[in-house]
Amino acid sequence: MxxxxxxxxxxxxxxxxxxxxxxxxxxxxxxxxxxxxxxxxxxxxxxxxxxxxxxxxxxxxxxxxxxxxxxxxxxxxxxxxxxxxxxxxxxxxxxxxxxxxxxxxxxxDTSLVESYQRDRKVYQEELAALYEAAHESFATGLHIHDGLEEIYINKMDFKKADQVAEELIDTLYGDMDQLEKSATVKHRFFGASTPAGVVDYIPNLTDDLKKRYFIKGRAGTGKSTLLKKIAAAGEALGLDVEIYHCGFDPDSLDMVVVRELGFCIFDSTDPHEYFPDKDSDEVVDLYERTVEPDTDERYDTAIKILNRSYKYHMKKGVGYLHEAKMMMDEFEGQYSDAxxxxxxxxxxxxxxxxxxxxxxxxxx
Incomplete structure (x- = not known):
């Protein structure tokens, strides 16, 4: 097998x-x-x-x-x-x-490798410059994204958000007793910005779980905060927890998996939008539960402008990664002969x- x-x-x-x-x-x-x-x-x-x-x-x-x-x-x-x-x-x-x-x-072949090494320093410097340019573009995108978050944060009911977190923690862990072991916590990335754009392996990581929660919402509606609370509760009980960080903002979380209990809960919004396809899948809509109604409609123009600008800088950053990949392919191609x-x-x-x-x- x-x-x-x-x-x-x-x-x-x-x-x-x-x-x-x-x-x-x-x-x-x-x-x-x-x-x-x-x-x-x-x-x-x-x-x-x-x-x-x-x-x-x-x-x-x-x-x-x-x-x-x-x-x-x-x-x-x-x-x-x-x-x-x-x-x-x-x-x-x-x-x-x-x-x-x-x-x-x-x-x-040692002799061929030695000849390639003469060009390696210049190659690494050019590669580093492209990566720095990508980071700067992503940082600009994050700054714009913060403005998008602010719209929803100002229209959000934080007491309701706390209530959603308490309900989910109770549903996921119930009155489970603390295990007689320490938790093992592993940190990974939910997805990554690659030369081909944003890539993730969410179906692969979650298909074998009994229960999947798809968090819907908007920027700033507390998805990461909710996930941090769920991860902390699992760790406190001694459960092994997989924590998946956002590939855009690594200080933010996008998914928590607790395989011992057979569940995951993840941010299922653009650019990693997924929809339930199993009977056991469940949606948690934070926009619907915690944000003032009609916020999308009232701030439609500002939201569209910020989204467009944010995505422009993300695409620009990915372009730099693509340039770096082409340079890597050319340099690595030399080794095929060696x-x-x-x-x-x-x-x-x-x-x-x-x-x-x-x-x-x-x-x-």
Whole structure:
């Protein structure tokens, strides 16, 4: 039987710069393989191959996608084996884990790699400039979005919002006793701004849950605050909680998942709008419950102007990410000539054999 696959982002270019949440998803692992090397494409290919192998062996697998290229991979986690493979460039530490460093340049022609490295500094500087331009565009979009939020905040009944939160917390957790364990809280991104636009894996992450709550509302109607309260209540009970941050504003939340109780609750509005398609799905409409009626109609012109301006800057930021992706593809393309596939196979087997030995030892 093929294992389940869960996909998500743990690093993203946001309105507040690049944010990395990788560490959070590697907590509790016994062994982590850190891939060090010049080519991200080579590291991503190794991660994909390992994920396919172990998923086909029946193990559940988590694939962490790269926000600068959503078709590439930053990391792999095999929860049942407590094993992870990390290939992103951000600094990484895994408290309590045994770490194996794998040098993927062993699979490349050294002389060709050395010639590419001469251009690497200029390439990285140009790439950094494009990412900074994207962050600035997203930051401008966030500032405009704050103006949009203000319209609804001024017309919102906060007592009613508190009541909705209390009702949901009671529905989700009831009179459940605190568990005799500490909660494990993992932080991820709900979606990410990628060269192809905003991408998320919400159906993949939620389809196997018994109950899904779709939050509808507007900017500023308390969706993130509601989610923070639900996450905090679950954590206080000792439940393991997955917290999904907004890919636009990382200090805001877009989804909470508690798999032990089989539920998720998420912001289901543009640019990640979903609608119920199961009998057990339920809508929570914060606009209807908490905002003064006819607010949309009364402020229609201002809302349209702010939305148009906000989306313009978001699109502009994505354009910079697209430019960066084209530059990355061109630079990474050089490495295709340098790959020694026999040596690449050896690198793969080195990691796979180590995971096999770890799995065998864990069974004893």
């Amino acid at each position: 093929t294992g389940r696959l869960h996909q998500y982002f743990a690093g993203d270019h946001t309105a507040k710069g690049f944010r990395a949440l990788y560490q959070s998803n590697f907590q509790g692992l016994d062994r982590v393989f850190v891939l060090n090397g010049s080519s991200n494409a080579v590291k991503g290919a190794l991660i994909k191959k390992l994920a396919n192998k172990w998923r086909n062996k029946g193990f559940d697998v988590e694939l962490v996608h790269c926000s600068t290229d959503q078709d590439s991979m930053d990391a792999l986690v095999i929860p049942q084996l407590k094993v992870g493979v990390y290939g992103a460039e951000e600094d990484f530490r895994a408290a309590g884990s045994s770490i194996d460093y794998i040098y993927t340049d062993r699979a490349l 790959i020694d596939f026999a040596k690449l196979g050896i690198v793969y087997e080195t990691i796979d054999d180590a995971i096999l030995h770890h799995a065998a030892a864990a069974e004893q």
